[in-house]
Amino acid sequence: xxxxxxxxxxxxxxxxxxxxxxxxxxTSRSTHLLSAELVTAGGRHVHTDAEENxxxxxxxxxxGGNFGVVTSMTLRVHALPAFCFALxxxxxxxxxxxxxxxxxxxxAPAPDAVGGGxxxxxxxxxxxxxxxxxxxxxxxxxxxxAGPEAELREAVAPLLALGPAATVVAEIPYADFQCMLDDPPxxxxxxxxxxxxxxxxxxxxxxxxxxxxxxxxxGTQHVVFPVGGxxxxxxxxxxxxxxxxxxxxxxxxxxxxxxxxxxxxRWVRDVRAGMRPWAVGAVYLNFIGAExxxxxxxxxxxxxxxxxxxxxxxxxxxxxxxxxxxxAPAA
Numbered sequence: 001x002x003x004x005x006x007x008x009x010x011x012x013x014x015x016x017x018x019x020x021x022x023x024x025x026x027t028s029r030s031t032h033l034l035s036a037e038l039v040t041a042g043g044r045h046v047h048t049d050a051e052e053n054x055x056x057x058x059x060x061x062x063x064g065g066n067f068g069v070v071t072s073m074t075l076r077v078h079a080l081p082a083f084c085f086a087l088x089x090x091x092x093x094x095x096x097x098x099x100x101x102x103x104x105x106x107x108a109p110a111p112d113a114v115g116g117g118x119x120x121x122x123x124x125x126x127x128x129x130x131x132x133x134x135x136x137x138x139x140x141x142x143x144x145x146a147g148p149e150a151e152l153r154e155a156v157a158p159l160l161a162l163g164p165a166a167t168v169v170a171e172i173p174y175a176d177f178q179c180m181l182d183d184p185p186x187x188x189x190x191x192x193x194x195x196x197x198x199x200x201x202x203x204x205x206x207x208x209x210x211x212x213x214x215x216x217x218x219g220t221q222h223v224v225f226p227v228g229g230x231x232x233x234x235x236x237x238x239x240x241x242x243x244x245x246x247x248x249x250x251x252x253x254x255x256x257x258x259x260x261x262x263x264x265x266r267w268v269r270d271v272r273a274g275m276r277p278w279a280v281g282a283v284y285l286n287f288i289g290a291e292x293x294x295x296x297x298x299x300x301x302x303x304x305x306x307x308x309x310x311x312x313x314x315x316x317x318x319x320x321x322x323x324x325x326x327x328a329p330a331a
């Protein structure tokens with residue numbers, strides 16, 4: 001989940017690195033993109049950066065895989081000398097108090113180095129989970145810190161005071177943390193998201209009420225996380241309008257049995273509907289599936305969508321790259 005400030009932005013910059021990829025356009029790391037090599041639908045090789053083909057460079061900062069196949073990217077990387085996290089598990093009845101306490105911690109505001117989120121999920125049969133709670137719905141708080149453990153413990157003190165049923169506090173390599181909550185491959189998925197202009201008590205109540213309906217036991221996660229911080233203070237000229245929202249709710253449906261398809265999909269849609277009074281409309285497109293052209297345009301912002309369509313017409317006029325969150329070429 002995105003932190004309030006990506007931990008990688010908390011230290012001085014290191015030299016750029018070049019990464020070879022087989023996907024299309026970069027999005028979540030786009031602030032740190034320095035250049036890209038791209039092959040168009042017509043087979044033309046294009047280099048793009050802030051000076052050469054700048055409109056394409058702009059479009060790759062959030063416009064998705066609409067313009068060609070990006071074969072390599074040069075990224076600015078950042079040192080991360082320390083990283084730690086806390087994972088606190090609470091029983092569902094504590095959910096509203098826990099979510100409010102986490103919201104208040106992050107809205108204080110928390111230091112840029114502190115991030116994380118709250119996840120309602122099926123407790124795994126892990127060593128740190130009491131056996132009687134494994135396989136049941138739990139409210140988990142993950143607090144990350146791009147700094148020493150002492151700073152993390154100070155941040156989570158109000159949450160520890162609520163009496164979690166299980167607690168893990170540890171230093172860990174950032175790459176290992178990134179895959180801690182990965183769901184196994186081959187499962188059925190349906191996701192969506194709403195970015196919020198605020199997360200008041202009324203929204204907390206709706207969020208927690210929707211947790212009661214989530215499919216359990218499954219790999220489904222019901223997530224709320226802060227944005228803000230360095231994310232909101234980053235460059236504003238790219239087609240990523242959701243970055244100014246302070247909070248996001250991400251119903252992440254994951255299950256195995258096809259018989260659960262209807263209830264899992266309905267649950268995700270119900271979460272979105274419940275959060276809509278506080279939604280900004282813009283959304284990180286990697287968090288949603290096929291929700292229609294209007295949803296994509298709203299997620300990008302109307303003026304950004306128009307400008308992206310012009311770029312699409314220049315680099316993929318036949319709309320070959322359309323099996324994604326498609327931006328149709330401008331006429």
